[in-house]
Amino acid sequence: xxxxxxxxxxxxxxxxxxxxxxxxxxxxxxxxxxxxxxxxxxxxxxxxxxxxxxxxxxxxxxxxxxxxxxxxxxxxxxxxxxxxxxxxxxxxxxxxxxxxxxxxxxxxxxxxxxxxxxxxxxxxxxxxxxxxxxxxxxxxxxxxxxxxxxxxxxxxxxxxxxxxxxxxxxxxxxxxxxxxxxxxxxxxxxxxxxxxxxxxxxxxxxxxxxxxxxxxxxxxxxxxxxxxxxxxxxxxxxxxxxxxxxxxxxxxxxxxxxxxxxxxxxxxxxxxxxxxxxxxxxxxxxxxxxxxxxxxxxxxxxxxxxxxxxxxxxxxxxxxxxxxxxxxxxxxxxxx
Amino acid sequence: xxxxxxxxxxxxxxxxxxxxxxxxxxxxxxxxxxxxxxxxxxxxxxxxxxxxxxxxxxxxxxxxxxxxxxxxxxxxxxxxxxxxxxxxxxxxxxxxxxxxxxxxxxxxxxxxxxxxxxxxxxxxxxxxxxxxxxxxxxxxxxxxxxxxxxxxxxxxxxxxxxxxxxxxxxxxxxxxxxxxxxxxxxxxxxxxxxxxxxxxxxxxxxxxxxxxxxxxxxxxxxxxxxxxxxxxxxxxxxxxxxxxxxxxxxxxxxxxxxxxxxxxxxxxxxxxxxxxxxxxxxxxxxxxxxxxxxxxxxxxxxxxxxxxxxxxxxxxxxxxxxxxxxxxxxxxxxxxxxxxxxxxxxxxxxxxxxxxxxxxxxxxxxxxxxxxxxxxx
Numbered sequence: 001x002x003x004x005x006x007x008x009x010x011x012x013x014x015x016x017x018x019x020x021x022x023x024x025x026x027x028x029x030x031x032x033x034x035x036x037x038x039x040x041x042x043x044x045x046x047x048x049x050x051x052x053x054x055x056x057x058x059x060x061x062x063x064x065x066x067x068x069x070x071x072x073x074x075x076x077x078x079x080x081x082x083x084x085x086x087x088x089x090x091x092x093x094x095x096x097x098x099x100x101x102x103x104x105x106x107x108x109x110x111x112x113x114x115x116x117x118x119x120x121x122x123x124x125x126x127x128x129x130x131x132x133x134x135x136x137x138x139x140x141x142x143x144x145x146x147x148x149x150x151x152x153x154x155x156x157x158x159x160x161x162x163x164x165x166x167x168x169x170x171x172x173x174x175x176x177x178x179x180x181x182x183x184x185x186x187x188x189x190x191x192x193x194x195x196x197x198x199x200x201x202x203x204x205x206x207x208x209x210x211x212x213x214x215x216x217x218x219x220x221x222x223x224x225x226x227x228x229x230x231x232x233x234x235x236x237x238x239x240x241x242x243x244x245x246x247x248x249x250x251x252x253x254x255x256x257x258x259x260x261x262x263x264x265x266x267x268x269x270x271x272x273x274x275x276x277x278x279x280x281x282x283x284x285x286x287x288x289x290x291x292x293x294x295x296x297x298x299x300x301x302x303x304x305x306x307x308x309x310x311x312x313x314x315x316x317x318x319x320x321x322x323x324x325x326x327x328x329x330x331x332x333x334x335x336x
Numbered sequence: 337x338x339x340x341x342x343x344x345x346x347x348x349x350x351x352x353x354x355x356x357x358x359x360x361x362x363x364x365x366x367x368x369x370x371x372x373x374x375x376x377x378x379x380x381x382x383x384x385x386x387x388x389x390x391x392x393x394x395x396x397x398x399x400x401x402x403x404x405x406x407x408x409x410x411x412x413x414x415x416x417x418x419x420x421x422x423x424x425x426x427x428x429x430x431x432x433x434x435x436x437x438x439x440x441x442x443x444x445x446x447x448x449x450x451x452x453x454x455x456x457x458x459x460x461x462x463x464x465x466x467x468x469x470x471x472x473x474x475x476x477x478x479x480x481x482x483x484x485x486x487x488x489x490x491x492x493x494x495x496x497x498x499x500x501x502x503x504x505x506x507x508x509x510x511x512x513x514x515x516x517x518x519x520x521x522x523x524x525x526x527x528x529x530x531x532x533x534x535x536x537x538x539x540x541x542x543x544x545x546x547x548x549x550x551x552x553x554x555x556x557x558x559x560x561x562x563x564x565x566x567x568x569x570x571x572x573x574x575x576x577x578x579x580x581x582x583x584x585x586x587x588x589x590x591x592x593x594x595x596x597x598x599x600x601x602x603x604x605x606x607x608x609x610x611x612x613x614x615x616x617x618x619x620x621x622x623x624x625x626x627x628x629x630x631x632x633x634x635x636x637x638x639x640x641x642x643x644x645x646x647x648x649x650x651x652x653x654x655x656x657x658x659x660x661x662x663x664x665x666x667x668x669x670x671x672x673x674x675x676x677x678x679x680x681x682x683x684x685x686x687x688x689x690x691x692x693x694x695x696x697x698x699x700x701x702x703x704x705x706x707x708x709x710x711x712x713x
Binding site for chain 2: 005006007008009015016019185245251254255258260261315316317318319320321322323325
């Protein structure tokens, strides 16, 4: 690899992260389940299909409007299981704690994990604790793994997407990333922006049980909606056109993005899902989402088109079009 | 969002687009330069080129602060980081973080352990200085008249509050002089300037008047929203078609003839004109701003004695290692070539591994071409 040091951009979920995965992890760990690069690995086991996933949580600050690292660690892993069509069952929790960390804060985080798991009907069944010297980590990191079961008849796969399929987002974008940034930088933006961090297994479970023709789902976390859509069309024989006008976004999020020079399309979500559904069933999917508080702002935002192949295009609010590429590096605030 | 969405109205955009097409129907090819990087970004972000008739060509000018910051400036900051490793913290605007020097960038230095912090304003940099009294905090001051008053204000505030560990390393530039340099360039053939919105809120419209009078090139100060730009282009075309040349203000809700006298007074108190190097354009006399001698104790280039390292920022003589091989950023900044003319574009030079500065900054022409695709007819 060209850069001989890891930079923050390798962890941003954008191009350099993908480069790292494709050039280092994939060739070395090479196997069928990994090569799918799904949110969870799907494993065949004694006739059953298991979904297995892991994620590490290093969010700073640990507490932010709308959530905390504990809620995030449980929701994030549950969502990675849910979007592959699995019913989340069991979670592990690994804590890496900095020497001197306040016990009361750890209790708060653990309680938040307990509540979130309970809401989603998931049990935390195994764990690990490590304490490291002051300065070796920043307060607290959490890793969670999750196992879920994919029921018979559920078949979600990027390869099922066809030209004409509709793209649906379950609600407003960029809330989580902006909530964390404004809390971390003490921007004092009022009213404060709340993270959307939430477990989506209930919502997604109802969608799957509805029998609607859903082709594929992914939660647009790191790298945001733009990155998720690019991951979908990458190397495919179709493209995606989304309509800027239809993308739901909270006004205060939009305003803060304007001020900081951020593009909300690239900002993380932690309680949203992108759904690709057949054109016939898209409205039905949207209706089911809207019945739930977590999906009340759902919208059909675009569709899969023949051209331009392998690219995501945006029809802008004023009627122009532009290509939405994958995020390169971390988004940086602009000078002016 | 109030006062923004009104300027992104699709219906009005289409009707403006129709009016523009009608005005220049059958007219020769017209070349307009949008001087400012924020205009370039807006043009791409909203897909504006698709709303313009094929005989109008938009050229991106040298108004992206990161793009025109010379390699030697970044090399200087990195050299200071190396020489005074444990004593200093470098604070910078986000865009400059990834800009390539001759062999490294601030981002790479941070990954190696150097103290580099991205800040939103000089206020943040000063807070860092207040909290870290055992360190010397350097703010990297780049940019045009939009940002320079805030840096001037920070120097005055540091003086008032006896903040003795705050310094600025500057490569500030001013707008009208570079536009004059472009007009004297024989290779360029421009019909009009879309003048920057925010710079003009500070300097007003008068500093552009010589362009209309001496060079007979019309200027319109336009806002950054899509309707601002379309209306600004329309106001330019009206003049071009009638062979008139004046300075008009489309962005009248903010920019005034006399600019912002308070900001200008602060600017003048702290800074004085100097010759400065522009990446790709070379040395342009009196087109830069440096700290007046009275504020020398805040001037990082003096305090850290960068001349001793062999760098001469204000002289325009670059570090011999700083020439980028094959990079045509200079020609792109002058508007005589487009990124597609560059053999490095999308190959050796891409946003992950930028060779030239136009690829680094989100406002840079190459980055905009790369990100949004080229749609020029």
